[in-house]
Amino acid sequence: MIIIAGELHVDPADRDDYLAAVADVARLARETGGCLDFAQAADPIDPTRINVYERWESDEHLHRFRETGGDGPEPPPITAADVRKYRISGVEEP
Known part of the structure; x- marks a missing residue:
C-alpha cells in the first residue's frame, strides 16, 4: 500500500x-x-495550508492515475509544499 x-x-486569498x-x-x-482514498482539504488552523x-493499492495504480492528466481549470500557484510517499508494509486496527 502507498500513502501520499x-x-x-497557497496565498490565503487563493485557497478557495x-x-x-x-x-x-x-x-x-x-x-x-487501485485508489483507496483521495482528499485535498483546507486546514482548519492555517489559512495558507491544504492537507x-x-x-493507493500500488505504485502502478498511482502512476496510472498521475499519467491521465486533467482538463480542469488551472489552479492558483502553490507557494510551498511538503508532500511525501509512504510505503506501508502492514496494517492493523488502532
Missing part, C-alpha cells in the same frame, strides 16, 4: 479558488482502480 500525505501552501479548481480530481481519483491525503 503532506501539505500544500485552488480547492475549487482541483475539486474534480478527488472524484476522478476515487473512480480509478493532502491519498491511499
